[in-house]
Amino acid sequence: MASLAALHSGLELCEFETVRLPTYVGEVEAVEEVRLPRALHAFACRNNRLAELGLQQDGFEAAVRAAVGRFGPRRVGVFLGTSTAGILETELAYRRRDPADGSLPDEFDYGATHNSFSVADYVRRRFDLDGPAAAVSCACASSAKAFASARRMIAADVIDAAVVGGVDSLCLTTLYGFHSLQLTSSQPCRPFDVARDGISIGEAAAFALLERTPASLDADAVLLLGVGESSDAHHISAPHPEGLGARRAMEEALASARLSAEDIDYINLHGTATPSNDRSESLAVRAVFAANTPCSSTKGATGHTLGAAGALEAVICALGLQAGFLPGGVNTTEVDPGLGMNYLRRNLHYSARRVLSNSFGFGGTNCSLILGLAG
Amino acid sequence: MKLSAYVEGVGVLGPGLGDWRAAEAVLSGRAPYVHAPTVLPMPELLPAAERRRTGRVVKLALAVAAEAAQRAGLDPARLPSVFASSGGDGQNCHEICQTLATVGREMSPTRFANSVHNAAAGYWSIATGAMTAANVLCAFDASFAAGLLEAVAQVAVEGATTLLVAYDTEYPAPLHAKRAIPDAFAIALVLAPEQSAVSTASIRLSFTNLPAHACDEAGLEALRGSIPAARGLPLLHALNARDGGYCVLEYLGDTRLRVDLTPCA
Numbered sequence: 316m317a318s319l320a321a322l323h324s325g326l327e328l329c330e331f332e333t334v335r336l337p338t339y340v341g342e343v344e345a346v347e348e349v350r351l352p353r354a355l356h357a358f359a360c361r362n363n364r365l366a367e368l369g370l371q372q373d374g375f376e377a378a379v380r381a382a383v384g385r386f387g388p389r390r391v392g393v394f395l396g397t398s399t400a401g402i403l404e405t406e407l408a409y410r411r412r413d414p415a416d417g418s419l420p421d422e423f424d425y426g427a428t429h430n431s432f433s434v435a436d437y438v439r440r441r442f443d444l445d446g447p448a449a450a451v452s453c454a455c456a457s458s459a460k461a462f463a464s465a466r467r468m469i470a471a472d473v474i475d476a477a478v479v480g481g482v483d484s485l486c487l488t489t490l491y492g493f494h495s496l497q498l499t500s501s502q503p504c505r506p507f508d509v510a511r512d513g514i515s516i517g518e519a520a521a522f523a524l525l526e527r528t529p530a531s532l533d534a535d536a537v538l539l540l541g542v543g544e545s546s547d548a549h550h551i552s553a554p555h556p557e558g559l560g561a562r563r564a565m566e567e568a569l570a571s572a573r574l575s576a577e578d579i580d581y582i583n584l585h586g587t588a589t590p591s592n593d594r595s596e597s598l599a600v601r602a603v604f605a606a607n608t609p610c611s612s613t614k615g616a617t618g619h620t621l622g623a624a625g626a627l628e629a630v631i632c633a634l635g636l637q638a639g640f641l642p643g644g645v646n647t648t649e650v651d652p653g654l655g656m657n658y659l660r661r662n663l664h665y666s667a668r669r670v671l672s673n674s675f676g677f678g679g680t681n682c683s684l685i686l687g688l689a690g
Numbered sequence: 691m692k693l694s695a696y697v698e699g700v701g702v703l704g705p706g707l708g709d710w711r712a713a714e715a716v717l718s719g720r721a722p723y724v725h726a727p728t729v730l731p732m733p734e735l736l737p738a739a740e741r742r743r744t745g746r747v748v749k750l751a752l753a754v755a756a757e758a759a760q761r762a763g764l765d766p767a768r769l770p771s772v773f774a775s776s777g778g779d780g781q782n783c784h785e786i787c788q789t790l791a792t793v794g795r796e797m798s799p800t801r802f803a804n805s806v807h808n809a810a811a812g813y814w815s816i817a818t819g820a821m822t823a824a825n826v827l828c829a830f831d832a833s834f835a836a837g838l839l840e841a842v843a844q845v846a847v848e849g850a851t852t853l854l855v856a857y858d859t860e861y862p863a864p865l866h867a868k869r870a871i872p873d874a875f876a877i878a879l880v881l882a883p884e885q886s887a888v889s890t891a892s893i894r895l896s897f898t899n900l901p902a903h904a905c906d907e908a909g910l911e912a913l914r915g916s917i918p919a920a921r922g923l924p925l926l927h928a929l930n931a932r933d934g935g936y937c938v939l940e941y942l943g944d945t946r947l948r949v950d951l952t953p954c955a
Contacts, residue, residue: 389897389945398806405783405865409791418864425868430777431807431828445945449827449836452778452807460825464840471843473691487790492802544770544823546815551740552803563821677803678812680824 316634322662324616324645326503326515331485332403338499341517341618342485343368351437358437360401360428362484366437369482369520378524379442379478386475393448394465395435396458396481398622398676400450401428403486434482446474452622454676455585457481458521459625459684463542465525480522481623489516489621496552498589504619506586506612506644507593507658509651514587517618521626523633534690537633540669541572547679554592554675558599561585561673564681565603568671572685576604579685580667581641583628585675586612587619596673597654611659615646625674625682632670632686639666693895695845695852695881696954697929698888699762701754704728704875704913704920709757716907717930723909728874735817743800744813747779750874751810751857752817758878759853763888766818769880770844771853773811773826774837776918777869779804780861810857833858834877834922835941838949841881842895851882856919875917877926889954891929898948902940903927925949 318325326339349364370376383391408423427433431450439448447468451461458481465477493499493514500513525539532538545567547560554561569576582604585596593612600610613631620627635642641663650658669687702713706726715721730749733741735756751773759766782804789797806812808826815824825844829836834856841854857876861869882889903924905911913920924937928951936950 402783402787405787406790409787412791412864418867423868425865426830430830432776432830432832436830439942445942447836447839448942449829449840451825452828453811453824453826454806454808463823464825464827464843467840467843467847470847471692473693473839473843487795488786488797488802488805491790491795491797492786492799492805495797495799495802544825546811546821546824548767548815548819548821550816551743551809551812552799560821567823676808677806678808679815680808680812680826 318616319631319634319642320662322643322645324503326618334487334490336490336494337501338494339503339515340485341515343518355437355440357424357427358433360404362401362434362482363437365484365518365520366434366482369522375522382476382524382526383442388443388445390446390475391444392446392465392468392474392477393435393439393444394451394461394477394479395438396451396461396622396625397431397434397483398452398454398457399483399486399488400431400434402488404428406487438478453680454678455621455624456674456676456680456682457622457625459674459682460544461626462525462539462629462684463544463682466539466542469527476524476526478522479525481626482520483620483622484518485516500588503646504588504615505646506588506614507650507654507656508647509649511588511590511593513589515618517620519617519620519623519627521623521630523626523630532689535637536689537636538687538689539684540687541568541574541685543567543571543683545681549679552677554595556595558595560679560681561596561599561675562602564683565599565671568683568685574669574685578669579604579608579671581670582608582610583632583670583672584610584612585673586614588614593654597656601655606655607657609641609657609659609663611642611644613642615644628672629684629686632672636667636670636686636688640664641667691896692846693842695842695883695893696885696889697879697891697893698882698886699758699880700929701757701878702926703750703754705873710761713926714930717927723907725909730874733817736813740813740816743804745779745782745804746874747857747859748810748813750859750876751855752814754876754878755814755853755855758880762880764851764880767820769820769853770822770850771811771824771855772837772841772844773824774833774856775828776830776833776858778807779809780859780865784862784865831918832940832942833918835939835947839895839947845881845883849883851880854879854881856922858917858919872916875913875920877919877922885954891951891953894950896948898938898946899944900938900946902946903937
């Protein structure tokens with residue numbers, strides 16, 4: 316919260332592990348020092364440590380325990396987005412293959428670390444939950460879509476509450492992978508800037524406790540008002556040039572919330588800072604919303620946290636709603652006039668009522684969330 | 691729980707099971723189960739340029755998805771979908787980790803793009819033109835039941851006919867020693883909120899602690915035990931029997947998914 320208020324960016328030149336690529340990353344400090352509960356030692360890896368660190372923040376653990384007390388362990392689900400989970404463990408294990416037979420080290424545990432489900436399984440066991448659980452793995456839309464899954468499970472009366480969110484951690488696959496596609500910037504990323512030239516990769520754990528709406532609510536309670544999901548049907552790693560899939564996700568989110576475009580006070584853009592992503596998103600936004608709708612991408616501050624981005628940006632939107640500000644986009648010095656957006660570069664003190672957050676990913680997968688204040 | 695749906699179409703592909711017709715013959719005892727490596731068709735729906743870039747996991751998922759949609763007599767472009775896989779493309783993951791263990795770390799951009807867990811869903815949408823929602827889940831060994839639960843919840847809540855695709859492919863050495871999936875297997879179901887002329891059964895989901903059902907046939911039971919997507923075989927057995935009843939599918943630990951069936955006239 317203090318970082319958002321100060322327009323601070325956490326991006327620094329990449330010194331992660333042995334990676335010395337010319338790119339900036341948003342690396343969380345001291346992740347490797349986090350200890351997991353003894354009974355869950357098998358889950359030890361950077362991704363689950365980052366998850367544990369996230370669970371320890373802001374009284375979240377107590378909130379989950381209270382929900383389990385109210386609803387029972389079978390009525391609380393876990394839906395978490397991740398794109399690479401603990402793949403770093405496998406990358407490191409491949410450096411330690413047996414020289415004679417090529418086998419992986421004995422201590423390497425694929426299921427508890429690398430597999431996408433491991434983070435959801437970790438959280439489920441951490442709280443002794445017995446409700447439904449899944450990892451949602453739709454690339455960079457993963458943790459926005461985790462909200463959609465949990466919302467459906469609550470609506471179908473399968474559960475009363477869910478731990479939702481996203482956890483993705485730095486690894487070689489994404490750092491070298493985005494580099495190979497020439498999608499990483501050699502500077503801290505500059506979303507919607509006229510000179511934007513690529514992403515900065517970050518890592519994050521972001522959680523929310525999603526519950527069935529009770530009869531009475533505090534005025535500053537944050538509601539998940541709408542969700543829209545779509546596919547581009549265009550290309551595995553490039554967005555639809557006119558942003559048709561993104562447009563459809565935003566329109567469906569408005570329809571599910573029974574709201575019109577004028578009801579939205581702010582848009583948290585996907586805004587990765589690649590030339591083509593930001594251009595196609597601007598076309599999609601302008602096709603749905605008035606050109607003066609305030610918007611920004613918070614990836615200049617956090618980097619692109621991939622599968623965690625949807626949940627992280629939902630949490631940023633919730634903080635902004637409660638504290639009465641719209642977050643400005645960090646690093647961007649000259650907004651691209653060709654994109655025709657009312658892009659905020661400074662925090663705007665404004666009591667927004669409803670905001671929309673976009674998340675799009677490889678495979679042409681799109682998800683938009685609408686959040687609003689209860690009172 | 692409000693979790694029920696009508697089964698409109700089925701697709702199957704796995705070792706010794708070429709499609710749903712072949713599987714029906716084996717499940718009803720009209721034909722013996724003969725184990726043979728899974729043969730994956732070329733994904734003719736995809737443009738040639740995309741077809742060359744796809745691995746076995748995409749070919750597998752597209753084959754069963756197309757079969758289920760075709761049997762349901764529905765345009766795949768209109769179906770929202772749920773894809774469920776216990777771990778995605780093991781071969782591609784092996785190639786990437788092998789590259790990253792070399793000094794040069796020269797990553798292939800195509801391999802990286804294909805490494806996302808939702809690659810099959812992405813290629814399915816490119817192949818069919820479906821701009822509908824596609825959710826992609828992983829629940830390790832529980833992935834089939836997790837996918838079924840998600841798909842039926844979509845049918846119940848959104849009121850839309852939904853395609854479920856559950857699929858897994860083999861892991862090569864040295865990963866195979868840590869994740870011993872032996873071959874490719876997939877099940878697809880088209881699930882609808884209301885009965886139609888092609889509905890074969892209605893299904894209703896609930897949780898149970900009863901033991902999971904096994905397959906009577908030893909070869910099929912071996913598949914069920916070794917490939918997470920094949921944990922759905924007891925449901926195919928119950929669908930084929932057309933006599934109602936129920937089946938119990940593995941889910942998370944002692945929590946299992948019970949599926950009650952009612953045949954459609």
